[in-house]
Amino acid sequence: MLHSFAAYITLERTASKPRMPVLLLLGSLFALLAFIIWERRRSANDPVTPLPRAALKGGWRPKQMPKWRVSASLGLMLGVLAFVEWRLPKSPPFTGRWSQVISFFHTQFGADGVAYFWATLAAVLFLVAVLQYKSGAHVSNTHGVQ
Helix, strand or coil: CHHHHHHHHCCCCCCCCCCHHHHHHHHHHHHHHHHHHHHHHHHHHCCCCCCCHHHHHCCCCCCCEEHHHHHHHHHHHHHHHHHHHHHCCCCCCCCCCCHHHHHHHHHHHHHHHHHHHHHHHHHHHHHHHHHHHHHCCEECCCCCCC
8 A cells, every 4th residue: 555655656757647736735735734733832832912002003013034034935946846847847839938048948958957947046045045044134024114
């Protein structure tokens, strides 16, 4: 039983058996389960105290967010995109805004050239995230409100 399930979810580079939707569904369900477990632990450990009226009168202002989290998140998304392009490469003709760039990488590096492009962008964003983490840079969420 376990062998047949493992064979079912393995990725193959064939057009006759698309397995990516199944993996995306399983990954989404796993992410939802992880979020539910994390949220329950967080709410059980941190007591919630309501804000007094005086604090609410001035309005709510979000905290500053570290820049490295934004860069790392974008790098992770591009890394997943690179993996998907590597496992299920697209074929020309390409359409859309990035079609000329994707066509260039497909022409220069073959079918996996698009995956190399996205993986390079992901690596650059991860490097930027590391540099931002070391510098302690923050993104202001106040949108110009003082």
